[in-house]
Amino acid sequence: MPERRKISDEPVSASLKRVDLQPCKFFLSTGSTLLDLSVSDRHPGGVGSGRVVQVIGDNSTAKSVVLKEILGSAQRLGGHAIELDAEYTPDFARAGLFGLDVGDWKDEVTHAENIDKPLCEAVKVCPSYTYRNPSNLEQLFDHEIGPALMLTEGLVPDGVDKKTGEVRTKEADFSIRVPLAIGVDTFTALASSAEERRDLDVGSYNMERAKTMSGGFRKWIKHVGRTDSTIIAVDHIRSAVGVTFGPQWTTSGGKAMQQYASTRIFLAHAGTIKNKLDHEIGIWVRAKCVKNKIAPPFREVRFAVLFDYGVDDVRSNLAWLHEQKTIPSKLTINGAWYSWGDGRLGCGEETAIRAIEDNDLEKELEQEVVRVWRILYAPPARKVKER
Numbered sequence: 281m282p283e284r285r286k287i288s289d290e291p292v293s294a295s296l297k298r299v300d301l302q303p304c305k306f307f308l309s310t311g312s313t314l315l316d317l318s319v320s321d322r323h324p325g326g327v328g329s330g331r332v333v334q335v336i337g338d339n340s341t342a343k344s345v346v347l348k349e350i351l352g353s354a355q356r357l358g359g360h361a362i363e364l365d366a367e368y369t370p371d372f373a374r375a376g377l378f379g380l381d382v383g384d385w386k387d388e389v390t391h392a393e394n395i396d397k398p399l400c401e402a403v404k405v406c407p408s409y410t411y412r413n414p415s416n417l418e419q420l421f422d423h424e425i426g427p428a429l430m431l432t433e434g435l436v437p438d439g440v441d442k443k444t445g446e447v448r449t450k451e452a453d454f455s456i457r458v459p460l461a462i463g464v465d466t467f468t469a470l471a472s473s474a475e476e477r478r479d480l481d482v483g484s485y486n487m488e489r490a491k492t493m494s495g496g497f498r499k500w501i502k503h504v505g506r507t508d509s510t511i512i513a514v515d516h517i518r519s520a521v522g523v524t525f526g527p528q529w530t531t532s533g534g535k536a537m538q539q540y541a542s543t544r545i546f547l548a549h550a551g552t553i554k555n556k557l558d559h560e561i562g563i564w565v566r567a568k569c570v571k572n573k574i575a576p577p578f579r580e581v582r583f584a585v586l587f588d589y590g591v592d593d594v595r596s597n598l599a600w601l602h603e604q605k606t607i608p609s610k611l612t613i614n615g616a617w618y619s620w621g622d623g624r625l626g627c628g629e630e631t632a633i634r635a636i637e638d639n640d641l642e643k644e645l646e647q648e649v650v651r652v653w654r655i656l657y658a659p660p661a662r663k664v665k666e667r
Contacts, residue, residue: 303328303573303574304320304328304329304330304331304508304574305329305330305459305508306328306329306354306357306359306458306459306508306510307320307322307324307325307326307327307328307329308326308327308328308329308350308353308354308357308459308461308510309324309325309326309349309350309353310326310327310346310349310350310353310591311345311346311349311353311378311379311590311591311593312349312567312581312583312591312593312596313593313596313597313646313649313650314581314582314583314596314597314600314649315346315545315567315581315583317579317581317649317650317653318567318568318569318575318579318580318581319543319545319569319572319574319575320574320575321575321576321657322575323646323647323650326350326353327350327510327512327543328510328542328543328574329458329459329508329509329510330504330505330506330507330508330509330510331504331505331510331511331541331542331543331573331574332497332501332504332510332511332513332537332540332541332542333350333510333511333512333513333541333542333543333544333545334512334513334514334515334531334537334538334541334543334544334545335347335512335513335514335515335545335547336514336515336516336517336531336544336545336546336547337516337517337546337547337548338516338517338529338548338549339516340549340563341547341548341549341563341565342547342563342565342585342591343465343466343514343547344371344465344514345378345585345590345591346545346547346591347363347463347465347512347514348363348375348378348379348380348463349378349379349380349590349591350461350463350510350512351363351379351380351409351461351463351512352378352379352380352381353379353461354459354460354461354510355380355381355408355409356379357459358457358459359408359457359458359459359460359461360408360409360410360456360457360458360459360460360461361380361408361409361410361461361463362409362410362411362412362424362428362456362460362461362462362463363380363409363410363411363412363463363465364412364413364414364420364424364425364462364463364464364465365411365412365413365465366413366414366420366464366465366466366467366469366470367465367466367469368413370411377588377589377590378590378591379590380409381408381409382409382411383407383409408457412424414464414470415470415476416470416471416472416473416475416476417470417471417472417473417489417492417493417496418472418473418492418496419473420464420470420496421492421495421496421499421500422496424462425462425496425500425511426499426500426503428456428460428462428509429460429500429503429504429507429509430449430503431455431456432455432456432457432458432460432507432508432509433455433507434451434455435449435450435451458507458508458509459508459509459510460507460508460509460510461509461510461512462509462510462511462512463511463512463514464511464512464513464514465514466513466514466515466516467493467513467514467515467531467533467537468515468516468531468532468533470489471489472488472489472492474488475488475489487534489532489533489534490533490534490535490536491534493533493534493536493537494534494536496536497536497537497539497540501540513537513541515531515532515533515537516531517529517530517531518530518531518532527570538571541571542571542572542573542574543569543571543572543573543574544569544570544571544572545567545568545569545570546567546568546569546570547565547566547567548565548566548567548568549563549564549565549566550563550564550565550566550582551563551564552564553584553586553595556630561586561587561588562584562585562586562587562589562592563584563585564582564583564584564585565582565583565584565585566580566581566582567580567581567582567583568580568581576657579657581600582596582599582600583596584596584599592633593642593646594633594636594637594642594645595629595633597645597646597648597649598611598618598629598632598633598636598645600649601648601649601652604652604656607652607655607656609648609651609652610644610648611648616628618631618632618635620635620636620641
């Protein structure tokens with residue numbers, strides 16, 4: 281007779297090994313290594329999928345540039361980018377500078393017949409990009425965001441079940457590939473349908489917009505997480521009248537966005553970049569994660585944006601390494617001379633940037649930034665608390 285195996289007294293759970301999972305399935309780059317690290321604390325990193333991300337700031341702080349970088353990152357990962365332009369200001373001619381592929385629409389009229397059709401019937405601009413113009417918040421959630429999330433599963437909304445309140449679906453003619461990135465530029469420019477129907481001198485719109493945004497997120501937030509999609513909401517700031525302590529700015533539309541956004545990135549102007557003829561060719565942008573649920577919050581970085589180039593990651597990384605006086609790195613600067621490791625890059629910042637690019641050292645520069653970042657933000661060596 282075959283020998284019987286001895287049954288162990290050890291519980292099955294003792295042989296199981298726990299594997300830590302990353303908080304998001306996809307990470308969409310912002311175009312800046314430093315901003316990616318501050319948002320996700322990983323490389324390659326960026327904003328997470330299955331989340332709502334809010335990018336806020338004053339005028340000319342590269343909000344739309346960061347949005348297009350994230351949309352382009354979704355395309356390069358094999359996904360789809362949807363740009364919901366509430367301000368009717370498409371910039372197809374320059375979108376490529378910021379990493380977004382808009383197809384053949386650079387020289388075409390954008391307000392075509394398909395713009396007014398439901399998303400599931402719209403003609404896609406290019407295989408990985410769709411451009412839309414929502415007119416109010418209700419249309420944004422129910423006719424744009426909702427159908428887009430459904431299309432990732434090959435479905436389209438088909439009414440609402442009166443008993444359960446669930447959205448009924450049917451099979452769609454085509455689907456959208458994941459990772460799906462939906463950019464809204466801007467929420468501030470969208471009115472509620474009630475505001476559209478009445479005169480401007482009647483009543484107030486604040487509570488209506490707040491209720492609509494709360495209801496919209498409650499209705500569709502579970503689909504955002506379930507489909508590993510990312511909503512990037514761009515918002516302008518306005519002065520917080522009467523506030524003495526805390527931030528002197530706020531955003532319109534109530535608290536819904538602050539509640540449902542997993543990551544909130546605040547952008548501010550931090551200086552200008554001039555060429556040798558003393559003309560402004562770009563800006564420095566200060567970015568701070570004022571809320572973050574995928575990595576430690578409140579980390580602040582600075583990155584460069586050139587008007588005719590986009591996010592200048594090489595310039596930003598060189599400047600950041602130079603600022604870290606307490607941690608030695610491969611970058612050394614003696615007077616105006618830049619050196620990388622044992623070799624010289626040249627005299628002056630512009631010469632050093634060209635030398636980095638000519639010698640294909642961009643990735644090595646990124647890795648050095650990541651190494652120094654890990655030292656700066658190393659977790660405390662503390663005893664694990666007993667629970």
